[in-house]
Amino acid sequence: MKSRARFLKKIYIGLIFIFMYAPIVLLIIQSFNKSKSRAKWGGFTLEWYRTLFEDAGIIQAFTTTITVALISSAVAVVLGTAACVAMQRMGRRRKNIIMGVTNIPMLNADIVTGVSLMLLFMSIGMQLGYGTVLLSHITFNIPYVILNVMPRFNELNPHVYEAALDLGANPVYAFARTVLPEIMPGIGSGALMAFTMSLDDFIITHFTTGAGVYTLSTKIYSEVKMGIKPEIYALSSMIFVTVLVLLVLVNRVQHQMVRGEGDEE
Amino acid sequence: MNKNSKATLFLGLPYYLWAAFFIVIPLFMVVWYGLTDKTGAFTLANVLSIMRPAHMKALILSIVLSLGATVVCLLLAYPLCMFLVESQKKADSFLVMLLIVPMWMNFLLRTYAWQSILEKTGILNAFLNAIGLPSQHLINTPGGIILGMVYDFLPFMILPIYNALEKIDVNVVNAAHDLGANGTQTFTRVIFPLSLPGVISGITMVFVPALTTFVISSLLGGGKILLIGNVIEQEFTLAYDWHLGSGLSLVLLIFIILNIVVSTAFDRAEV
Numbered sequence: 001m002k003s004r005a006r007f008l009k010k011i012y013i014g015l016i017f018i019f020m021y022a023p024i025v026l027l028i029i030q031s032f033n034k035s036k037s038r039a040k041w042g043g044f045t046l047e048w049y050r051t052l053f054e055d056a057g058i059i060q061a062f063t064t065t066i067t068v069a070l071i072s073s074a075v076a077v078v079l080g081t082a083a084c085v086a087m088q089r090m091g092r093r094r095k096n097i098i099m100g101v102t103n104i105p106m107l108n109a110d111i112v113t114g115v116s117l118m119l120l121f122m123s124i125g126m127q128l129g130y131g132t133v134l135l136s137h138i139t140f141n142i143p144y145v146i147l148n149v150m151p152r153f154n155e156l157n158p159h160v161y162e163a164a165l166d167l168g169a170n171p172v173y174a175f176a177r178t179v180l181p182e183i184m185p186g187i188g189s190g191a192l193m194a195f196t197m198s199l200d201d202f203i204i205t206h207f208t209t210g211a212g213v214y215t216l217s218t219k220i221y222s223e224v225k226m227g228i229k230p231e232i233y234a235l236s237s238m239i240f241v242t243v244l245v246l247l248v249l250v251n252r253v254q255h256q257m258v259r260g261e262g263d264e265e
Numbered sequence: 266m267n268k269n270s271k272a273t274l275f276l277g278l279p280y281y282l283w284a285a286f287f288i289v290i291p292l293f294m295v296v297w298y299g300l301t302d303k304t305g306a307f308t309l310a311n312v313l314s315i316m317r318p319a320h321m322k323a324l325i326l327s328i329v330l331s332l333g334a335t336v337v338c339l340l341l342a343y344p345l346c347m348f349l350v351e352s353q354k355k356a357d358s359f360l361v362m363l364l365i366v367p368m369w370m371n372f373l374l375r376t377y378a379w380q381s382i383l384e385k386t387g388i389l390n391a392f393l394n395a396i397g398l399p400s401q402h403l404i405n406t407p408g409g410i411i412l413g414m415v416y417d418f419l420p421f422m423i424l425p426i427y428n429a430l431e432k433i434d435v436n437v438v439n440a441a442h443d444l445g446a447n448g449t450q451t452f453t454r455v456i457f458p459l460s461l462p463g464v465i466s467g468i469t470m471v472f473v474p475a476l477t478t479f480v481i482s483s484l485l486g487g488g489k490i491l492l493i494g495n496v497i498e499q500e501f502t503l504a505y506d507w508h509l510g511s512g513l514s515l516v517l518l519i520f521i522i523l524n525i526v527v528s529t530a531f532d533r534a535e536v
Contacts, residue, residue, distance in 0.1 A: 009348045009351075012345065012348065013345060013348055013349070013360070016341065016345055016364075017363070017364075019416070020364060020367050020416075020419070021367065022378075022382065023370075023375045023376075023378035023379055023382065023416070024367055024375065024378075026378045026381060026382065026388070027370065027374055027375070027378050030378075038381050079280045079283060080280065082276040082277060082279065082280065083276070083277045083279075083281070085273060085276050085277070086275070086277025086278075086280075088273070089273045089274055090274070090277075098277075098281065098284070101284050101288055101289060102284065104288050104292070105288060107469075107521065107525055108518075108521060109473050109474065109476070109477035109517060109521055110474065110477070111479065111494055111497060111514070111517070112295065112477070112514050112517060112518060112521070115295065115497070116291035116292050116294060116295045116514075117287065117291050118501065119291060119294040119295060119507060119511070120286075120287070120290060120294055123294065135287065136287075138283075138287075139283070139287040142280065142283070142284075171272075196368070196369070199369075200368060200369075200371065200372055202372065202373055203479075203480070206498075206502075207501065207502075216371060217371060217372075217373055220371060220373045220374060220377070221373055221480070224373070224377060224484065228374070228377065233374075236370055236371050236374055240369055240370045243366070243369040244366060244369070247362065247366060251359055251362070
């Protein structure tokens with residue numbers, strides 16, 4: 001009886017996994033499909049993985065996506081962490097106001113954030129394009145950094161920093177040696193989250209980009225009606241498999257580290 | 266020390282200015298455009314245009330589909346998280362991570378892939394026919410859009426519920442058993458109330474993007490099914506009527522604010 005229940009639970013978990021991965025498996029299969037039509041299988045080919053690198057449009061969209069994600073998460077880390085430091089010295093009410101504003105982009109619908117930024121850029125006469133996309137991504141990335149770094153500060157013992165000052169360290173040195181190591185994990189996870197959000201964003205980019213500037217998302221959206229180029233499947237499959245392998249490796253290493261520590265005891 | 270903390274306060278200045286300029290002012294611009302006409306005079310016409318039959322139909326359809334998708338997500342995610350937490354194995358946190366990994370494949374492509382699965386001559390129907398079941402017509406129907414919403418937003422429901430369930434102290438559950446509670450009682454009186462914050466935040470995280478999406482309906486609705494998100498998107502990118510688009514965005518904002526108020530009220534009640 002009990003083993004039957006366990007079996008049913010496993011089936012249930014398995015079904016959810018099939019549901020989540022079916023489209024992804026399909027896209028990866030599609031990237032090896034000789035036929036350009038997604039309806040029929042025309043035989044196995046690696047053609048699209050080769051022509052991909054000759055397609056200037058796709059390469060440009062990929063470069064734009066990656067540079068926007070890298071620059072926006074880096075700027076967000078600097079501005080967000082500095083704001084967290086400043087908020088430690090602040091009264092409760094002012095801190096609450098700033099955290100309230102910080103929550104807006106996360107709770108708001110992306111479509112409203114997108115059109116609000118578009119209205120701002122258009123009314124101050126900025127040309128929509130790479131710059132406006134970058135500004136928008138920084139804007140929605142900062143909250144992810146702050147929400148990851150802030151809890152680290154709350155766990156921090158402030159006396160260690162003060163002790164460093166009393167012992168003659170200047171504020172910058174004291175910060176770098178006592179506070180920074182403690183908040184580093186928060187900065188790391190905040191940066192990773194910001195990078196992921198930027199990479200996957202479509203809606204806000206859709207409203208704030210201009211003629212000729214595409215990220216992978218907006219490029220795919222513009223091609224949906226005519227049929228997506230198989231090169232896009234090839235590129236996305238490569239990105240996906242790379243990330244999957246990296247995550248599995250990181251997980252393995254962590255696992256081994258935990259086990260290694262266990263052995264020493 | 267005093268001088269020092271003043272310098273520290275200045276560190277936050279770039280972000281405060283950034284937030285004021287790129288978060289607060291843009292929202293006020295939506296409000297301003299939504300409440301004025303082309304001459305700049307005050308009007309409620311943009312907001313009230315939600316009463317037009319076409320807009321009203323889109324809004325109601327959005328509410329129905331997003332509520333449906335939220336319920337389905339909850340019903341799928343809760344048992345899943347229970348099963349994953351129950352066995353208490355290291356491998357299961359890896360499984361949870363694997364449920365998040367699909368988000369690394371571009372979400373437009375993943376949604377688009379459902380077209381090939383749901384099509385009349387698609388994979389799902391080929392599979393159903395092979396095992397002797399009749400074909401299902403899902404593509405370009407509201408059901409297909411709910412499926413797309415569930416697919417895209419399920420991880421947002423899984424994560425908070427899993428985290429809430431994982432934090433529950435096993436001793437509390439064991440105590441309930443020792444005190445004579447049966448399985449159902451333990452669940453309704455102990456486990457579910459303790460997981461409620463996770464459930465509430467899951468609902469919030471699924472409902473808002475589902476209510477306001479225009480991508481899923483345009484990819485899986487064949488352009489025939491308009492949600493309120495599609496109407497707003499078209500006002501901005503096709504009709505260039507920023508005033509009307511902003512007015513309708515204000516209607517959406519009302520729903521978003523309601524959603525936040527309800528969820529924080531639940532949170533308070535919990536504490």
